[in-house]
Amino acid sequence: MDVRPKLVVPLELLNEKDARTLFNKIARIGDKSTAFGELPAHIVEKCDGLPMSLVTTAKVLKGRSRLVWQDTYQKFEMQTMAGTPEHSTRVIYNLLENEELRITFLLCACMDNDALVSNLVKACIGLGFLRGIYKMRDTRTRV
Structure with a gap:
């Protein structure tokens, strides 16, 4: 049994400047980026200074096209949950990008935050959703 104490770090809301800096750094866009216009600023505003929302949204948008950024912003506009971790x-x-990633994502969401990769591998094998993968080593590599 693991008896290590869990480290909980409370994060406060970020001010607008810090939120933009964090978002831009993770999304790998410059402060003066003209490729996306005002979209980054609008998306940051919708994240309401929540670090988790800023980080996860920036990571998923990193390297994506302007059309994906616009679509994401429109979804933020339509959602009443904008700025929440759930959104x-x-x-x-x-x-x-594909169903395997979505299922793996959902499995991770169902697992405890201390879950081991080996547990995820076992779940993937048990559910049999990785097509063409029959060896533990190959499953671990794919996961």
Whole structure:
């Protein structure tokens, strides 16, 4: 049994400047980026200074086209949950490229935050959703 104390770090809301800096750094866009216009600023505003929302949204948008950014912003506009971790999670889920990634994402969400990769591998094998993978080593690599 693991008896290590869990480290809980409370995070406060970020002010607008810090939120933009964090978002831009993770999304790998410059402060003066003209490729996306005002979209980054609008998306940051919708994240309401929540670090988790900022980080997850920036990670999923990193390297994506302007059209994906615009679509994401429009989804933020339509959602009443904008700025909540649940909304960011939904945005990420919807942008995942294939069904394997979506199922793996959902499995991770169901597991404890201390879960081991080996547990995820076992779940993937048990559910049999990784097509063409029959060896533990190959499953671990794919996961």
